[in-house]
Amino acid sequence: MRPIIEVENLSKVYANGFTALKSINLEIREGEIIALLGPNGAGKTTLISIICGIVNASTGSVRIDGYDIVKDYRAARSLIGLVPQELATDAFETVTATLELSRGLFGKAPNQAHLEKVLKDLSLWDKKDNKIIELSGGMKRRVMIGKALSHEPRILFLDEPTAGVDVELRKDMWQVVRRLRDEGVTIILTTHYIEEAEEMADRIGIINKGELMLVEDKDVLMRKLGEKRLFLHLTAPIEAIPTALEPYELMLTNEGTTLIYTYDKQREGTDVTQLLDAVEAAGLRFRDLDTRQNSLEEIFVNLVNDR
Amino acid sequence: MNVYAIKAIYKFEMARTFRTIAQSIVSPVLSTSLYFVVFGSAIGSRMVDVDGVSYGAFLVPGLIMLSILTESISNASFGIYFPRFIGTIYEVLSAPVSPFEIVVGYVGAAASKSIMIGSIILLTASLFVPLEIRHPFVMLLFLVLTSLTFSMFGFIIGIWADSFEKLQIIPLLIITPLTFLGGSFYSISMLPPLWQTLTLFNPVVYLISGFRWSFYEIADVDVSISLGMTFLFLLICCVILHWIFKTGYRLKK
Numbered sequence: 001m002r003p004i005i006e007v008e009n010l011s012k013v014y015a016n017g018f019t020a021l022k023s024i025n026l027e028i029r030e031g032e033i034i035a036l037l038g039p040n041g042a043g044k045t046t047l048i049s050i051i052c053g054i055v056n057a058s059t060g061s062v063r064i065d066g067y068d069i070v071k072d073y074r075a076a077r078s079l080i081g082l083v084p085q086e087l088a089t090d091a092f093e094t095v096t097a098t099l100e101l102s103r104g105l106f107g108k109a110p111n112q113a114h115l116e117k118v119l120k121d122l123s124l125w126d127k128k129d130n131k132i133i134e135l136s137g138g139m140k141r142r143v144m145i146g147k148a149l150s151h152e153p154r155i156l157f158l159d160e161p162t163a164g165v166d167v168e169l170r171k172d173m174w175q176v177v178r179r180l181r182d183e184g185v186t187i188i189l190t191t192h193y194i195e196e197a198e199e200m201a202d203r204i205g206i207i208n209k210g211e212l213m214l215v216e217d218k219d220v221l222m223r224k225l226g227e228k229r230l231f232l233h234l235t236a237p238i239e240a241i242p243t244a245l246e247p248y249e250l251m252l253t254n255e256g257t258t259l260i261y262t263y264d265k266q267r268e269g270t271d272v273t274q275l276l277d278a279v280e281a282a283g284l285r286f287r288d289l290d291t292r293q294n295s296l297e298e299i300f301v302n303l304v305n306d307r
Numbered sequence: 308m309n310v311y312a313i314k315a316i317y318k319f320e321m322a323r324t325f326r327t328i329a330q331s332i333v334s335p336v337l338s339t340s341l342y343f344v345v346f347g348s349a350i351g352s353r354m355v356d357v358d359g360v361s362y363g364a365f366l367v368p369g370l371i372m373l374s375i376l377t378e379s380i381s382n383a384s385f386g387i388y389f390p391r392f393i394g395t396i397y398e399v400l401s402a403p404v405s406p407f408e409i410v411v412g413y414v415g416a417a418a419s420k421s422i423m424i425g426s427i428i429l430l431t432a433s434l435f436v437p438l439e440i441r442h443p444f445v446m447l448l449f450l451v452l453t454s455l456t457f458s459m460f461g462f463i464i465g466i467w468a469d470s471f472e473k474l475q476i477i478p479l480l481i482i483t484p485l486t487f488l489g490g491s492f493y494s495i496s497m498l499p500p501l502w503q504t505l506t507l508f509n510p511v512v513y514l515i516s517g518f519r520w521s522f523y524e525i526a527d528v529d530v531s532i533s534l535g536m537t538f539l540f541l542l543i544c545c546v547i548l549h550w551i552f553k554t555g556y557r558l559k560k
Contacts, residue, residue, distance in 0.1 A: 014560060052401040055560045074309070077403040088394030090319075097322065104315020105402035147398065 002066065003027035004079075004155060004186050005051065010060035012046050012210075020046040022210040023060070030154075033177065033187040034215075035201035037194065037300060043210040044190040045085060048157050052082045064155065078107060081153030083144050085160040085190075091133040095124055095143055098132060099150040106151035118149045121176060138169045145176065155186045162196060174200055194300060198222075206300055223264070224299060230261040230272060232279065233288040242282040248275050259284075312404040316412025317419075320386050324420050331382070332424060335374050339428045342370050343435040346492065351436075357494050358525040363436035368519040369491030371428050375421045375450070376457050376486055376511065380478045383417035383461030388474050391465070391557075400559065406552030410462065417458035418451070425450050439522065445530070446521035452537045453514050459544035466557050485511045490519075495527045510540060 005028035012021040021043045028034055036044050049055040051062050053073060062069045067076040090098045099115050119125045122142040127135060132143060141161070148156060158177070162170040177187055177200060191197055197204050198218070205215040237256035251260040261275055279286070324331045347363030354362035390396040399409060432438060440446050461478075468474040489511030495503050506512055507528070517533025520526035526533070551558070 049560075052397075054397055054400045056555055074403040074405075077401060080401065082397065082401050084394075084397050086394050088397060090390075090395055091393070092326065093319075093322075097319070101315050101319045102398060104311045104318075105398060105404060107309045107311050107403055109311060 004030040004065055005188075006063045007047075007051070008061050008063075010047070010050060010062060011058045012043075012050060012055065013058045020210050021050075024210075024212050026205065026212060026215065028186060028188060029203075030186050031181065031184050032202040033181055033189060033200055034203045034205060035197035036188065036190045036205045036207055037192065037197050038190070038207035039192060042207045044207055045159055046210075047207070048082070048159050048188065048190060052080055052157060053077055054082075079154045080157065081148030081151065081155070082157045083148045083159060083161055085163060087137065087140050087144065089132045089140050089143060092131055094129050094131055095119070095135075095146070096128045098143065099146055102147040103150040106153075108151045114152065115150060118146050121179070122146050122149075123172070138165055141165055141169070141173075145173070149180075153185065155188070156180060158187065158189045160190055160192070162191070162193065170196075221299065227262060227264055228291050228293050230263065230275070230291050231289060232259040232261070232284075232286045233257060234259065235285045235287045238284065242284070244282050245275075245278055248278070259286075309402075309404050309408050312402060313408050313412045313415070316399075316409065317416045320413060320416030321419065323386075324382070324416070331420065332427065335378055335424050336427050336431060339370050339374050340431050340435075342366065343432055347432075347436050357497075358523070360523045360525060361436065364438060364523070365494075365519075366492065367429070367432045367436060367438060368522050369515050370432070371425050371450075372453065372511070372515045372518055373486045373491050374428055375425050375453055376482055376514075377478060378424050379417055379421040379454050379457035380461035380464065380482060382420050383414055383458040384465035384468065384474055384478075386413050386417055387462055387465035388468055392471075396558070406548070409552075410459070410548060414455065414458045414462050417461060418454040421454035421458060422450055425454070441524055442521040446518065448534075449514070449518040449521060449537065452534075452541065453518070456537060456541040456544055459541070459548060463544060463547050463551065466551055469557070482511075485509050486515075490515045490527055494525070510536060513537065 005026070007024055007026040007028075010021055010024040011019070013019050024043075024047060036047070038044050046055060050057045051064070051069065053069060053076075062076075064076040064079055067079075069076045090101070093101075096115065096119075099118065100110065103110065103115070116125070119128055122145060124139065124142050124146055127139060132140060135143065145158075145161070161173055161177075165173070174196075177189070181187055189196070189200060201218050203215060203217050204221055206213045233254075234257050238252070239256060241250050241252055241259070245259075248261055251262075252258070253260060259279070261272075263272070343363065343366070347366055351361070351363040351366070356362065357365045387396075390399065429438075464474065464477050488506065489509045490506070495506045495512060495516075498506060513528060513533040513536035516527040517530050517537065520530045520533070550556070
């Protein structure tokens with residue numbers, strides 16, 4: 001199946017010489033939720049902004065459902081809804097008026113029933129006649145989402161949707177996002193909350209200093225998360241791993257004083273006791289042991305720091 | 308053509324006008340009425356006729372032009388500058404809407420407002436001074452063309468400006484002096500010869516002269532030249548706008 005978004009060799013160098021993106025290649029599948037994780041200034045917003053037509057690319061191309069975002073911008077953009085990071089709202093307009101504007105801009109005929117559904121889904125119905133300036137920050141964030149949903153996009157970009165919102169609203173938003181995914185909407189989410197990526201995404205992309213360092217199914221990443229390592233700190237160094245311990249595929253490090261056993265705690269047949277018995281039977285003594293678990297955060301930090 | 312987008316922008320902009328009706332409509336009409344009272348009725352009664360037209364009546368086209376120029380620029384420039392300032396421009400830029408449609412929406416709304424104000428001032432003026440419009444269609448043509456051209460010019464200023472100060476600087480320091488010196492209150496034939504020649508470099512002279520001709524058939528320059536110049540300004544604005552959208556100047560990074 002053809003991806004709904006194809007990004008090829010996309011680069012962006014701003015007028016001041018800052019390189020925001022370095023030859024990004026990315027394919028996004030229809031109907032998935034993909035989270036782009038990265039620290040501030042990594043290039044996430046630039047990537048989204050180029051795809052949505054707000055920033056010009058320096059080189060490379062983007063196709064949305066096969067339509068080039070420059071040559072066929074009308075067809076490409078009509079599929080997209082964008083919720084930017086900044087709370088930018090028409091402060092003096094009513095909630096309804098601003099949603100009507102959004103729908104019209106995207107070439108859709110007025111549809112009160114749809115707007116009503118969007119407003120009710122976002123718990124904004126009783127605020128529909130309020131001016132936006134009268135709303136709280138969280139409500140304004142909902143209005144921004146409402147604007148993007150008002151024109152029934154097939155692809156929704158959420159740029160840091162939960163930055164600075166309280167836990168309740170965050171949970172509400174996750175619910176809305178899941179519902180949209182169930183309706184077949186493709187969702188691209190940028191975040192620097194790893195928890196959010198874990199909670200929401202089907203796939204996770206890690207972006208840092210303008211480079212896309214990894215795109216992986218969340219399940220694959222979670223399997224890596226499931227991996228644990230047992231560290232056995234020996235009382236005396238050894239030169240080689242005893243033959244009896246070979247089935248455990250141990251690693252010997254720290255100048256022969258530490259044995260590392262990697263196991264999957266979720267997989268059946270993992271037996272730490274058996275290993276410890278085998279270690280004792282091989283005549284090895286250890287003064288301490290500890291276990292460590294990979295977290296997405298750790299994978300992320302390692303990747304980011306390695307570069 | 309994304310007609311819904313044009314309608315949406317137009318409706319949104321017009322709603323802003325009616326929401327701020329005191330500032331948008333009442334204020335320019337009131338200030339122009341004061342000109343009529345002061346210059347038309349009070350001082351005007353002591354002034355001699357200009358080319359056979361009473362001074363009060365002579366003032367009307369110039370004052371309408373004065374309002375149209377300033378209102379077109381201020382409304383259109385604010386209309387596009389404000390979304391840039393608060394950040395809501397992202398939506399227009401990411402929408403499936405062409406530059407032409409964006410301009411029609413924003414400039415169309417600003418020009419409509421100017422035409423509305425011009426018409427209200429005209430009606431108000433008829434209460435103070437005896438009016439005749441010998442060429443109503445030409446009058447309407449000038450009214451529409453000038454509103455459109457200067458709304459476009461305002462739109463360009465709104466894109467160029469990166470501060471509220473810059474937004475005001477061209478209307479205040481350039482347009483207002485040009486309008487006052489462009490024959491709003493006098494015929495340029497009243498000026499010494501050197502000033503008459505210099506005045507011809509003022510583009511506003513052509514607009515006011517042509518507009519006044521449609522009322523009384525008196526003009527500082529031939530009406531066809533006035534019309535030609537108005538179209539020329541319109542064309543220049545179109546070219547600049549084309550360049551702005553082609554390059555993304557001040558709109559896209």
